[in-house]
Amino acid sequence: MTVLDSTALTADFWAAAARRELVRPVCRDCGHSFFTPQVACPACLSEDWVYRPSSGRGTVYSATVVHKAPSPGFTVPFGLGVIDLEEGWSMLATLVGDRLPQIGSAVEVTWVERDGRTQPAFAEATS
Numbered sequence: 001m002t003v004l005d006s007t008a009l010t011a012d013f014w015a016a017a018a019r020r021e022l023v024r025p026v027c028r029d030c031g032h033s034f035f036t037p038q039v040a041c042p043a044c045l046s047e048d049w050v051y052r053p054s055s056g057r058g059t060v061y062s063a064t065v066v067h068k069a070p071s072p073g074f075t076v077p078f079g080l081g082v083i084d085l086e087e088g089w090s091m092l093a094t095l096v097g098d099r100l101p102q103i104g105s106a107v108e109v110t111w112v113e114r115d116g117r118t119q120p121a122f123a124e125a126t127s
């Protein structure tokens with residue numbers, strides 16, 4: 001029986017984030033990109049996947065403004081959205097900028113420092 005260690009599962013993601021590189025799990029058997037990292041590919045249940053770089057470019061699938069802090073350390077209000085990345089995967093992330101991006105608008109990854117580590121966030125694309 002495999003013992004699940006979620007820290008080991010995400011260690012390479014956070015190591016890449018510390019270098020300001022966005023990566024996502026890609027299944028070596030079926031090619032599916034997915035997020036969040038998990039033991040098995042959600043498309044084919046293969047456990048053979050690797051992290052691959054993402055362009056960090058995508059579009060806003062949904063966006064909202066959070067007014068109640070989910071835990072201490074969050075400064076409210078802040079934008080939160082689901083981003084569809086151009087490689088065919090999605091992630092929930094903080095939205096930064098002067099205004100909340102509209103659904104369907106182009107965004108690109110940027111980086112914020114929180115809880116002692118570098119985390120991806122998204123802002124309206126500049127190009």
Ligand SMILES: [Zn+2]
Nearest residue numbers: 027030041044
């Ligand atoms: Zn797969």
